[in-house]
Amino acid sequence: MAIGGWRPKRAKGEDLIRHLYEEHGRSLLAYATRLTGDRAAAEDVVQETLVRAWKHADDLENGKGSVRGWLLTVARNIITDKVRARASRPQEVEEPAESPATTKDHAQGVVDSMTVLGAMDGLSPEHREVLVELYYRGHTVTEAAQSLGIAAGTVKSRSYYALRALRAVMQGKGTEAAR
Known part of the structure; x- marks a missing residue:
């Protein structure tokens, strides 16, 4: 499947990611932000989604369905995996910072x-x-x-x-x- 007249196999990895980001980055970021509620986490999800797209360029070319649908599904799966990983680990507790106000003799x-x-x-x-x-x-x-x-x-x-x-x-x- 060619993406808007552009074929992933001919492009190098950097060109593929640049094109996918230009065409789908805004909607991917909005979707990931809506799911995570955190813009920084959403940006990480978009980055990971584009890396997976680069690794699976053949799937994008030969796959069925839309590229945007594939990207949104990958983003959702990344978010789901992160939520599950956090839930399976015990909660991390930070050591309280020692400050003069909290350390009374x-x-x-x-x-x-x-x-x-x-x-x-x-x-x-x-x-x-x-x-x-x-x-x-x-x-x-x-x-x-x-x-x-x-x-x-x-x-x-x-x-x-x-x-x-x-x-x-x-x-x-x-x-x-x-x-």
Whole structure:
């Protein structure tokens, strides 16, 4: 099958790929982008499709059906193979980059805990108990409400005002907002 009056056997590999890309590259790229959702991955698929077309120039010349159909089928098969390969391997996990913000020493953690505990002393007993239930004991609002014997809405309200008061105490604005 001649491609638009052009015969693959006579052309060298570079000419074949150039002609196929000029004629079908745009639709191949659009198709691969739609399937992968990633332009860079789609460009890799188009490149691999054209390499396979170069390797199978005889199939393009003697095959049945359209060249574009063959190229789109090859692109779809490449994408399918990549998806299957990714699914069969365990997910790769990157090592977290060490940064000053994420690497705290133990002493800093102790100082932070002491600072928060000291600031909590400036809160009212009601606000302090709600924060202890929610943040230190890890209870839900419903569990904290049951434990404290108050309504869930009251827990939400007290936690809101307790956090505001705690922030004020930590910023050195005093404890009048906490009472």
